[in-house]
Amino acid sequence: MNYVVSVRNLGMKYHSLNGEIDALHDINFSVSEGEFISIVGPSGCGKSTLLLLIAGLMVPTSGEILMDGKPVSETSDKVGYMLQKDHLFEWRTIYQNVVLGPEIRGTLNSETKEYALKLLDTYGLYEFKDKYPSQLSGGMRQRAALIRTLVAKPQILLLDEAFSALDYQTRLAVTEDIYSIIKKENKTAILVTHDISEGISMADRIIVLTKRPATIKSIHDIKLSCANRTPLSSREAPEFREYFNKIWKELDIYV
Amino acid sequence: MSDKNKPDVSPEHLRYLRKVKRKKQIILITQIALLVLFFAFWELVAEIGLIDPFISSQPSRIIRTIGDLYKNGQLFNHVGVTCVETVLGFVFGTLIGILVAVILWWSDFLEKVLEPYLVVLNSLPKIALGPIFIVWIGAGPLAIVVIAMTISVVVTILEVLNGFLGVDNDKIKLVKTFGASKIQILTKVVLPSSLPVMVNALKVSVGLSWVGVIVGEFLVSKAGLGYLIVYGGQVFQLDLVMASVIILATAAFLMYRMVAWLEKLVVKSK
Numbered sequence: 001m002n003y004v005v006s007v008r009n010l011g012m013k014y015h016s017l018n019g020e021i022d023a024l025h026d027i028n029f030s031v032s033e034g035e036f037i038s039i040v041g042p043s044g045c046g047k048s049t050l051l052l053l054i055a056g057l058m059v060p061t062s063g064e065i066l067m068d069g070k071p072v073s074e075t076s077d078k079v080g081y082m083l084q085k086d087h088l089f090e091w092r093t094i095y096q097n098v099v100l101g102p103e104i105r106g107t108l109n110s111e112t113k114e115y116a117l118k119l120l121d122t123y124g125l126y127e128f129k130d131k132y133p134s135q136l137s138g139g140m141r142q143r144a145a146l147i148r149t150l151v152a153k154p155q156i157l158l159l160d161e162a163f164s165a166l167d168y169q170t171r172l173a174v175t176e177d178i179y180s181i182i183k184k185e186n187k188t189a190i191l192v193t194h195d196i197s198e199g200i201s202m203a204d205r206i207i208v209l210t211k212r213p214a215t216i217k218s219i220h221d222i223k224l225s226c227a228n229r230t231p232l233s234s235r236e237a238p239e240f241r242e243y244f245n246k247i248w249k250e251l252d253i254y255v
Numbered sequence: 256m257s258d259k260n261k262p263d264v265s266p267e268h269l270r271y272l273r274k275v276k277r278k279k280q281i282i283l284i285t286q287i288a289l290l291v292l293f294f295a296f297w298e299l300v301a302e303i304g305l306i307d308p309f310i311s312s313q314p315s316r317i318i319r320t321i322g323d324l325y326k327n328g329q330l331f332n333h334v335g336v337t338c339v340e341t342v343l344g345f346v347f348g349t350l351i352g353i354l355v356a357v358i359l360w361w362s363d364f365l366e367k368v369l370e371p372y373l374v375v376l377n378s379l380p381k382i383a384l385g386p387i388f389i390v391w392i393g394a395g396p397l398a399i400v401v402i403a404m405t406i407s408v409v410v411t412i413l414e415v416l417n418g419f420l421g422v423d424n425d426k427i428k429l430v431k432t433f434g435a436s437k438i439q440i441l442t443k444v445v446l447p448s449s450l451p452v453m454v455n456a457l458k459v460s461v462g463l464s465w466v467g468v469i470v471g472e473f474l475v476s477k478a479g480l481g482y483l484i485v486y487g488g489q490v491f492q493l494d495l496v497m498a499s500v501i502i503l504a505t506a507a508f509l510m511y512r513m514v515a516w517l518e519k520l521v522v523k524s525k
Contacts, residue, residue, distance in 0.1 A: 055432055074434075081432040083425050091447045104433040104443065152433065 002069075004156050004188045005054060006030040009063035012049055022213035023049045027063070029207055029216065031156070031188055036179075038191045038199035041209030042251060047192040050214075051158045054190070055079050068155070077105060080154030080187075082162040086145035088133035094144050095120070095129040101152035116151045123147060123181060138166055139174045146178055150185060157182060157189040163198065175202065175231045196251070200243050201231035208250050217250050312497040320498040333499075337468055337479040338506055340396055344403025345464035349457045351404070352411025359412070360419040360445065361437065377413060381406040382470050394475045402474075403467030407460035414459070418452030419445050454518045461514050465507050480506075 010027040013020050023046035031037055041047050052058045054065055056075040065072040067079075088097045098120060102112040120126045123143055133141055142163070149157060162178070163171045179202055182189050193199045199206055200222060208217040224237035234240060264272075294314045300306050301313035308316060324330040359366040385402050392398040426444050435443065472481025480499045487495030 057428065057431055075432055077434065079432065081429065083429060085425065087423070087426050087429050089426070089444075089447065091450070100430070100443070101433045104430060104435045104439055 002033070003030040003066070004033050004035075004068065005190075006066045007050075007054070007063070008066070010050075010053065010060050010065065011062035012046065012053060012058070013061045024053075024060075025213040025215045027214070027216060029219065031190065033188055034186055036182070036189050036191070036202055036204045037207060038193060038203035038205075039207045039209060040193060040196055040199045040247060040251070041214060042211050042253060043194055045209050045212050046214040047194075047209060048160050051081070051160050051190065051192055054156075055081050055158055077101075077152055078155045080149035080152055080157045082145060082149055082157065082159045084161045085165045086133070086141040088141055088144055088148075090133055093130050093132055094125060094136070097133065097144060098129075098148045098151055100148055105152070112151065115153075116147070119147045119150055138170050139177065142166070142174045143177060143181070146181060150181075150187075155188060157187050159189060159191040159193075161193055162191065164193070164195070171198075172232065179231050196244055196247050197235065197240075198231070200240060200247070201234040206243070206247065208247055211252075220247070309491075310493060312493040316494045317498045317501060320494040321502070324498070330502075333479055333483055334502060334506060336396065337472065337481065337503070338510070340399050340403060340468045340471070340479065341461075341464045341510070343400045344467055345407050345457065345460040347400070348404040348407030348460050348464060349411050349453070352408045352456065352460075353415050353453060355408070355412045356415035356419060357441065359416050360441070366416070373409065373413060376409045381409070381467070385470060385474050389474055394477065396475075396478075399468055399471030399475055399479075402471040403464040406467040407463045410459055410463065411456045414456045415449065415453055418449040418456075422448050450521055451518075454514075454521050458511075458514050458518065461510055462507075465503075465510075469503070 007027055007029050010024055011022075012024040013022055015021075027050065029037075039047050039050065049058070053060050054067075054072065056072045056079070059073075067076065088094070089100070092100075095116065098116050099108055099113065102108040102116075117126065117129070120129050125140065125144055125147065128136060128140065128144075133144070136144065159178075163175055166174055175198060191199065191202060203222050206220045206222060208220070209215070210217045220243060222243060224234050224239050226233050226237040297311075298314045301308045301311065321330065324333070359369065381402070384405060385398075388398045388401045388405075392401060422445050426448065427440055430440055430444055468479070469481040469484070472479040473485045476482050476485060480503045483499040484496050484503075487493065487499065
């Protein structure tokens with residue numbers, strides 16, 4: 001079977017003057033094309049580290065990550081990264097923000113420009129292309145951030161707590177929005193979140209990590225009996241609560 | 256934003272707007288009245304002999320002095336020299352300061368090595384270096400510009416570097432995922448997002464540059480408003496001293512307004 005990403009025996013240690021921190025330990029999993037994976041775990045367990053490693057922004061201490069069968073050693077245009085905030089640049093218009101990737105890679109040509117405009121058009125931001133981010137609503141900004149990621153034509157999207165900066169209602173709406181775009185564009189995605197419900201509502205599979213040093217506690221295939229699955233309709237599926245309770249117990253959180 | 260929905264403004268809102276506008280007007284009128292009263296009082300007490308105009312000068316004599324300076328063609332010469340020196344001082348101070356800040360941002364090692372030296376330079380009153388520059392460069396406008404520049408450059412370095420280092424790490428992470436090189440991180444993220452910091456540093460530099468130029472002109476004593484002040488003091492011509500100070504205050508105020516206007520332009524374009 002051909003995997004978009006496979007993570008093999010991955011380990012990561014951080015070094016500081018106070019000693020070393022074991023962040024990740026012996027992580028193994030693979031992601032197939034078009035799959036949506038959610039990774040949940042206690043806060044500070046190294047979830048985000050995992051994404052940074054997959055993105056090639058850091059080098060693992062041990063093990064390796066294969067992307068399309070080739071080991072990851074540096075950042076590549078196959079990966080699209082979305083952070084907690086939209087990080088649209090206030091000094092650029094929406095269009096200029098959206099073509100940032102090709103501009104940096106030096107691949108900004110009539111083809112990429114046209115693709116960017118097409119995406120803006122498809123997802124209802126065409127008329128805002130000459131506006132500045134401050135003139136857009138939070139949801140529209142997040143959509144613009146996703147388009148900026150998609151313009152670079154990544155094979156896999158890494159979403160690092162991508163919705164956590166939004167208030168709850170906006171967040172539900174944006175999750176719905178982003179999910180439908182990801183499915184429409186048929187992208188593979190890995191979402192890191194501390195929100196179990198959000199994780200279940202979007203995922204085909206959920207990976208549960210333990211406390212630091214994080215190892216994989218369990219992997220759940222999410223099978224929900226609802227037609228036309230979206231993050232909101234998933235929350236109404238009868239199995240949703242079962243998954244939630246199971247994962248909640250596994251996370252073993254005490255205050 | 257509210258400009259667009261002007262047609263449907265409620266009477267309450269109109270009343271509110273009028274109130275805000277009236278308050279603004281009252282503030283402006285009071286400000287002007289304060290200035291006029293001050294000069295009128297000064298003129299009056301000098302006229303009736305409560306204070307000695309020989310020591311304290313007097314508005315009418317100040318105006319006459321400025322008129323004399325204008326008539327013999329010295330006024331614009333001195334004002335021009337001082338203004339040009341000041342502008343050169345803060346422009347070069349800011350440019351060199353930003354350049355050094357970029358270098359220090361680029362090299363973490365260099366930044367760590369130079370940190371204590373910058374701290375010492377920052378706390379040292381740069382005026383103390385004035386005589387050294389005059390000996391090295393010669394007693395002329397160039398030495399004055401260098402003094403003014405030295406004063407503003409250190410503050411600019413520290414402030415701008417702080418701005419650079421304060422740029423959101425996630426923004427840098429974002430462009431890194433697009434494979435950005437260090438120079439791209441600088442030009443696409445760090446410089447544009449630090450623009451407000453740089454304009455603010457410029458604003459501070461303008462004030463410091465005036466200090467440097469006036470002190471420089473005190474030391475060099477050849478031309479400029481600083482020269483007029485120190486000369487007037489030495490020959491006990493307080494009219495000349497006061498006239499120069501008032502011209503200086505006006506010029507400094509106008510230059511500050513110009514920079515503030517520039518700042519507004521930059522912030523607006525964001």
